[in-house]
Amino acid sequence: MDLVVKGRCYYEGNLAQLCIGIEDGRISRIATNLDGDTVHDYGSRLILPAAIDSHVHMRDPGATHKEDFATGSLAALHGGVTCVLDMPNTDPPTITPDALKEKTVTAASKSVVDFGLFAGVQPGVDIEGLAAGAVGFKLYMAGTMGDLLVPSLGSVEAELRAIAASGKVLAAHAEDECLRRKDPESGLEDHLRNRGNDCETSAVRKLRELRIEGLRTHVCHVSAMDTLPLLSNGGRMTTEVTPHHLLLDKDSKLGAFAKVNPPLRKREDRQALFKALKEGRFDTMASDHAPHTVEEKEEDFDYAPCGMPGVETMVPIMLQLVRERHLALSSLVSRLCERPGELFGIPKGRIGRGYDADLMVVDLTVSTDIKADRLHSKCAWTPYDGLSAIFPKVVFLRGEVMTEDGSLVGERAGRDVVDIAAAR
Ligand code: NCD
Ligand code: ZN
Numbered sequence: 001m002d003l004v005v006k007g008r009c010y011y012e013g014n015l016a017q018l019c020i021g022i023e024d025g026r027i028s029r030i031a032t033n034l035d036g037d038t039v040h041d042y043g044s045r046l047i048l049p050a051a052i053d054s055h056v057h058m059r060d061p062g063a064t065h066k067e068d069f070a071t072g073s074l075a076a077l078h079g080g081v082t083c084v085l086d087m088p089n090t091d092p093p094t095i096t097p098d099a100l101k102e103k104t105v106t107a108a109s110k111s112v113v114d115f116g117l118f119a120g121v122q123p124g125v126d127i128e129g130l131a132a133g134a135v136g137f138k139l140y141m142a143g144t145m146g147d148l149l150v151p152s153l154g155s156v157e158a159e160l161r162a163i164a165a166s167g168k169v170l171a172a173h174a175e176d177e178c179l180r181r182k183d184p185e186s187g188l189e190d191h192l193r194n195r196g197n198d199c200e201t202s203a204v205r206k207l208r209e210l211r212i213e214g215l216r217t218h219v220c221h222v223s224a225m226d227t228l229p230l231l232s233n234g235g236r237m238t239t240e241v242t243p244h245h246l247l248l249d250k251d252s253k254l255g256a257f258a259k260v261n262p263p264l265r266k267r268e269d270r271q272a273l274f275k276a277l278k279e280g281r282f283d284t285m286a287s288d289h290a291p292h293t294v295e296e297k298e299e300d301f302d303y304a305p306c307g308m309p310g311v312e313t314m315v316p317i318m319l320q321l322v323r324e325r326h327l328a329l330s331s332l333v334s335r336l337c338e339r340p341g342e343l344f345g346i347p348k349g350r351i352g353r354g355y356d357a358d359l360m361v362v363d364l365t366v367s368t369d370i371k372a373d374r375l376h377s378k379c380a381w382t383p384y385d386g387l388s389a390i391f392p393k394v395v396f397l398r399g400e401v402m403t404e405d406g407s408l409v410g411e412r413a414g415r416d417v418v419d420i421a422a423a424r
């Protein structure tokens with residue numbers, strides 16, 4: 001065995017004192033005792049699978065003053081995320097095989113964690129060409145950042161059929177452009193009024209009514225309580241929830257810094273989402289890491305861009321909630337590691353034979369306060385300043401120690417998960 005990691009491992013739904021044997025970056029054995037060339041013994045600390053953040057905007061190419069693959073992936077890594085799935089609303093947008101290839105080259109040269117790239121759905125795009133290199137497809141049903149709005153599903157029917165045939169997931173930004181109002185906004189209440197709960201429920205209904213054999217639809221950032229009853233749909237759609245829709249609402253004092261799509265809603269919505277999370281009704285949790293600069297966010301509310309950072313704080317905040325017994329550890333591991341891995345066909349997110357040895361070492365007794373100046377995103381702010389959180393002590397990517405006590409110690413060698421999966 002090349003390497004053995006010992007500790008209280010999350011294995012098959014339980015915590016047990018175990019050894020994880022690692023060869024060529026993959027988990028090859030799990031047993032009570034194992035010998036290895038190198039042994040890392042973490043005593044009674046927890047060993048969890050590192051997280052997959054299946055919804056991030058690394059802004060690369062086109063808006064690298066906000067973020068790029070180097071800074072965004074470093075933020076991910078320090079937050080216990082060893083794999084990020086990047087959205088296509090960049091400039092140029094990721095809607096041609098060439099743009100996808102170019103973004104893959106950029107990410108491979110800059111990213112410190114593994115990555116997958118979404119391709120955007122637009123009428124007439126080359127779905128087969130894109131499917132070869134994309135981890136999934138993204139559909140924007142309402143105007144948000146970028147120019148990828150598809151106002152009518154009928155206009156992309158052929159493309160959706162081709163996506164179904166490719167077997168890849170269709171992730172949807174589910175807000176209905178027809179129900180969106182465009183009144184001037186001076187605060188979070190106005191932003192919510194322009195994108196009310198009906199905006200989301202209407203879009204989700206349209207997705208439900210799609211009759212495309214084999215299409216795997218994933219509803220991104222579910223935010224409205226009224227959407228929840230629509231999701232128990234015989235398992236045909238999968239769903240994502242974000243930390244900000246669970247933790248923040250329209251009464252936030254953050255002004256435009258909390259302007260995001262879909263909007264922060266009422267306290268009742270937030271509470272209903274949290275209850276649904278506990279009941280296991282969401283498949284994945286993802287950050288929708290959408291960084292903008294402080295300067296951009298300080299513009300008049302109406303002009304400030306939508307989105308907030310979150311890739312580095314998601315896992316630490318959720319671990320704190322586990323410590324405080326608001327959330328079960330199994331729920332966290334399922335939403336942040338196992339389900340995203342299964343859904344997107346990535347051999348990560350689980351301590352099990354054959355999986356990539358992407359691990360995090362966690363001490364649930366040590367919390368620290370989130371401080372913007374200790375985070376790694378280029379945007380240099382966080383909506384969670386001052387909140388208690390548990391950052392992982394050590395993070396492994398494919399069997400390599402990448403961070404130790406908040407310092408980068410590994411090499412920058414992020415790989416495309418589509419290639420990783422194809423090589424299995
Ligand atoms: C995202 C962005 O900035 O790219 N913004 C947001 O408010 N969530 C786009 C998106 O996910 O809708
Ligand atoms: Zn060590």
Ligand code: ZN
Nearest residue numbers: 144173220261
């Ligand atoms: Zn979105």
Ligand code: ZN
Nearest residue numbers: 055087288290
């Ligand atoms: Zn997004």
